[in-house]
Amino acid sequence: MAERMLLPVVGRWLLSSEWRAYPGRAFSAVLAIALGVALGFAVHLINASALGEFDKAVHAVSGAADFSVRSSSPFGFDEMLYPRVAKLPHVSVSPVVSLPGTVGGKTAVTLEGIDLLRPAPPGQSAGAVDSGGFGRLLTGESIYLSSDAMVSAGYKVGDTVTLVANGHTVSVRIAGSLPGGANDGAHAVMDIGAAQWRFGTLGRLQRLDVHLAAGADVTKAKQAVRAVLPADAILADAASDVVRNDGLSAAYRVNLDMLALIALLTGGFLVYSAQSLSVARRRPQLALLRVLGMARKTLLVQVLAEALALGVIGAASGIGLGLGLAQLALRLLGGDLGGGYFHGQAPQLVFAPWPALVFGLLGIAAAVLGSMVPALAASRISPGIAIKNAGDAVDPRVRARVLPAIVLLAGALVASLLPAVGGIALFGYVAMALLLAGGVMLMPWLARALVSPLRRVPSRSVAFRLATARLWGAPSQASVALAGVLASTALTVAMAVMVTSFRGSVEHWLGDVLQADVYLLADGGAGGGFDATMQARLRAVPGVAWLGTLKETPLQFDERRPAVTLVARTLNGPGGRLSLIGPQVAAGPGALRVWISEPASRIYRWQPGDTITLPLPGSPRATVVGIWRDYARQQGAIVIDEAAYTRLTGDRTRSGVSVMVSPGTSVDEVATRLRAVVRASGGTATISSPRDIRAKALQAFDRSFLITYLLEGIAVCVGLAGVAATIGAQVLSRIREFGMLRHVGALRGDLARMLMIEGTLLGLVGGVAGVALGLAMSQVLIHVVNPQSFHWTMDTLLPWPLLIGVIGSLAVATAGTAVVVGRGVLSTDAVRAVREDW
Numbered sequence: 001m002a003e004r005m006l007l008p009v010v011g012r013w014l015l016s017s018e019w020r021a022y023p024g025r026a027f028s029a030v031l032a033i034a035l036g037v038a039l040g041f042a043v044h045l046i047n048a049s050a051l052g053e054f055d056k057a058v059h060a061v062s063g064a065a066d067f068s069v070r071s072s073s074p075f076g077f078d079e080m081l082y083p084r085v086a087k088l089p090h091v092s093v094s095p096v097v098s099l100p101g102t103v104g105g106k107t108a109v110t111l112e113g114i115d116l117l118r119p120a121p122p123g124q125s126a127g128a129v130d131s132g133g134f135g136r137l138l139t140g141e142s143i144y145l146s147s148d149a150m151v152s153a154g155y156k157v158g159d160t161v162t163l164v165a166n167g168h169t170v171s172v173r174i175a176g177s178l179p180g181g182a183n184d185g186a187h188a189v190m191d192i193g194a195a196q197w198r199f200g201t202l203g204r205l206q207r208l209d210v211h212l213a214a215g216a217d218v219t220k221a222k223q224a225v226r227a228v229l230p231a232d233a234i235l236a237d238a239a240s241d242v243v244r245n246d247g248l249s250a251a252y253r254v255n256l257d258m259l260a261l262i263a264l265l266t267g268g269f270l271v272y273s274a275q276s277l278s279v280a281r282r283r284p285q286l287a288l289l290r291v292l293g294m295a296r297k298t299l300l301v302q303v304l305a306e307a308l309a310l311g312v313i314g315a316a317s318g319i320g321l322g323l324g325l326a327q328l329a330l331r332l333l334g335g336d337l338g339g340g341y342f343h344g345q346a347p348q349l350v351f352a353p354w355p356a357l358v359f360g361l362l363g364i365a366a367a368v369l370g371s372m373v374p375a376l377a378a379s380r381i382s383p384g385i386a387i388k389n390a391g392d393a394v395d396p397r398v399r400a401r402v403l404p405a406i407v408l409l410a411g412a413l414v415a416s417l418l419p420a421v422g423g424i425a426l427f428g429y430v431a432m433a434l435l436l437a438g439g440v441m442l443m444p445w446l447a448r449a450l451v452s453p454l455r456r457v458p459s460r461s462v463a464f465r466l467a468t469a470r471l472w473g474a475p476s477q478a479s480v481a482l483a484g485v486l487a488s489t490a491l492t493v494a495m496a497v498m499v500t501s502f503r504g505s506v507e508h509w510l511g512d513v514l515q516a517d518v519y520l521l522a523d524g525g526a527g528g529g530f531d532a533t534m535q536a537r538l539r540a541v542p543g544v545a546w547l548g549t550l551k552e553t554p555l556q557f558d559e560r561r562p563a564v565t566l567v568a569r570t571l572n573g574p575g576g577r578l579s580l581i582g583p584q585v586a587a588g589p590g591a592l593r594v595w596i597s598e599p600a601s602r603i604y605r606w607q608p609g610d611t612i613t614l615p616l617p618g619s620p621r622a623t624v625v626g627i628w629r630d631y632a633r634q635q636g637a638i639v640i641d642e643a644a645y646t647r648l649t650g651d652r653t654r655s656g657v658s659v660m661v662s663p664g665t666s667v668d669e670v671a672t673r674l675r676a677v678v679r680a681s682g683g684t685a686t687i688s689s690p691r692d693i694r695a696k697a698l699q700a701f702d703r704s705f706l707i708t709y710l711l712e713g714i715a716v717c718v719g720l721a722g723v724a725a726t727i728g729a730q731v732l733s734r735i736r737e738f739g740m741l742r743h744v745g746a747l748r749g750d751l752a753r754m755l756m757i758e759g760t761l762l763g764l765v766g767g768v769a770g771v772a773l774g775l776a777m778s779q780v781l782i783h784v785v786n787p788q789s790f791h792w793t794m795d796t797l798l799p800w801p802l803l804i805g806v807i808g809s810l811a812v813a814t815a816g817t818a819v820v821v822g823r824g825v826l827s828t829d830a831v832r833a834v835r836e837d838w
Helices: 002-021 023-062 081-086 147-153 192-198 218-227 238-281 283-291 296-332 353-379 403-416 426-441 443-455 462-473 475-513 532-539 598-604 642-649 667-680 690-704 706-732 735-743 748-789 800-826
Strands: 067-071 091-103 107-114 142-146 160-165 168-178 187-191 207-212 233-236 518-522 544-555 564-569 592-597 611-613 621-628 637-641 656-661 685-688
Touching: 023 238, 023 296, 023 353, 067 218, 081 091, 081 207, 091 192, 107 147, 107 192, 142 147, 147 168, 147 187, 168 187, 187 192, 207 218, 218 233, 238 296, 238 353, 238 426, 238 475, 283 296, 296 353, 403 426, 403 748, 426 443, 426 475, 426 748, 443 462, 443 475, 443 748, 462 748, 475 690, 475 748, 475 800, 518 667, 532 544, 532 656, 532 667, 544 642, 564 642, 592 598, 592 642, 598 621, 598 637, 637 642, 656 667, 667 685, 685 690, 690 706, 706 800, 735 748, 748 800
Parallel strands: 107 187, 142 168, 564 637, 592 621
Antiparallel strands: 067 207, 067 233, 091 107, 091 160, 091 207, 142 187, 160 168, 518 656, 518 685, 544 564, 544 656, 592 637, 611 621
16 A cells, blocks of 8 residues: 555656756757747737727727718719718718828828718817818818827928828818827818819718617618618728728738647647657656556556646746737737738737637647657556566567558648638648648658668668667657657748748749839829829930839728729830730720739639629729739739729829830939929929839848748757757667677777767758658648638749758757767766666
8 A cells, every 4th residue: 555655756756857857858848839839829919909909990080980881992982872871761971081191291191071060970079270260171271180190290280281182282271180099090181072172072972971870770771771882882880890901911810820830739749759758768667667556547647747747837938928929029010910911000919818828728738649649658568578678669570650641641632622711721731730740650661761771781880880770770769859850840841942932933023023124103192193294294204215104092892801902004015014824815895904913813703704893983894804913912903004094083193103214225314314303393202223122022021921930940949959859868768778789899989970870860861851741831831821821822942052951950960969968878887887787
């Protein structure tokens, strides 16, 4: 009875002594779990904080409106929709003109025209008004300016400023300030009639704010309003705004979450590696516990308890680290994690207890599941054999099982062929996880297959023959040591190949689209641009051989999806070529032709030959004649000839101009003349060369993938830490083997060279396998995850220096660790090293 009472104490002592003896191995496993939890939790916190801030901004702008009718384009909808909606039962409607513009040529504002003869909705009440009179407000000579715009521009009530919107410039007086909070943004308010008159939108409205009577059914009211909406208007509310905003970054955010979970899975494999080596090293001690009466179940619980402790420590550390990473990322990258989705937002971090619990449990689960296989192996130890045998648990004459690995790899292939779930490449990440698991299970067979040719190499070197014989005869220990190496290396290679392929494809695409010599972009935001007169003057500049124009207009096809960009551009001439994917189709005589981008085709399932209705004045129908590659607009774009755009909208202003210079003419001289023409007309423009645009685009690309680069670096560091810990543990566990070799005549130098060769071969095997598995995972990222999440395709480009460097680094790291740790082991006296076997 006393012996049985002491067993738990002895078991805990033996298990805790392992951590004291080999702290590096436990630390690397805890670090991997902590980093996986931290990255996933940080991404979740950042996104939740950004969406919470946006939600507050939406409610501040919409005021007390129950929902709104909004125009699908900046050109608005027919104002006769206002009386049709106002006649519906139980509704009160406020018409609004809403135009992007600038105040003083530098401060971007949203110009809103409201009916000043009606009671102002909440959030639009004026503050103190000067003595200029109410008449100037009705004629558009005065405006109210929000406190945000007043502070940022340094204006005060009574100042006269220049207001630019919809290509029109008006001099107005600031009649008063609009009170509001930090989320209200910059707004300028004038009478709705004056806004339509002065800014060229007569007969058009951009918004109807709908207020329901008390007790009215919201669902029925929305159905009634939808029934009278034209094609160029949509119904939206605060919920749809949040969903649409969330959709901007959903794929980017979920991909980062999934990559963090893959990193967490890598941590699970490091735990598996650490626990397997621990169980293998302690087989005699565990067998002794069984001989003394410890039950199999108790031993299983003991080993799992060790993994549970690793998981709890790692998860708790990860939650704390995730909070710090989230706060740092919000300061440095903003709420979009560098993706460029929420410009200008700097939300406050808010702790989320339930997600913290979920990510913590995921970390603990990864540690426990990673330890399940070695724990089961420890519980099945045959005490009589294991108490004297510390060798490999697998008979070298028995072939390694490959069927489970093949099943997992086949499952990965099937998962990669499945469609996205809710716009997220869920099965793509399942395929990556199955590839990772299958690759680890295939390692015993692969290690023997890669080492087998070396055993047939004729060599007089005792160290080389011992090293190859050891790796071939003990495949399970080699595969255990390589599990964490394989997982971290594969993840690093997969992300590196994906990013390299994406970046290379973007560079190639930029070379296709940047065909002109000089590019001009009008300053002043959406309210400015080059009018027809300015375009003619630029076209007449000496040295200009061809001039193309560009105008981008957002079109809302779905209230729950981000807007698609309508790109009106010059399509004839040497600079009008599109980067087309596949052949074009012919359109009927007189048909309006458009070209859609690859993301637009995937999101809305448009194909060449389809007819779509554009949400523009008159609701024109257009024929899709081709698909073009576009990496600049994730939510999709539609290209239309600029002449057709002018005919449909009447808008002759353009936001951008591209110029090809005459042969033999200096590009710099032409750029100087173009700048002089713009300045002479009182405007300003940014002039860039293709090289400048390419550099800025690639800089933005690198910023958006900054978190991915961070994940790569973390995976490399964790993998190298796992290499050092596992190789060191293996060397320390073989002290009796070294003693036996010393007894039969092997010298210390022979054993040191043997360890170095073993480490080098182990690193090469792990590097080759990791690179091969990483290449397979990268194909899932390139051809499954990216098309399903971001809606664009790319070509595979391999970063050969990195791939070779990964293999070489692993070989050097494993060889160096084996030699450094082996020096201490080899200094042990040969007699004492084998004394335990007497």
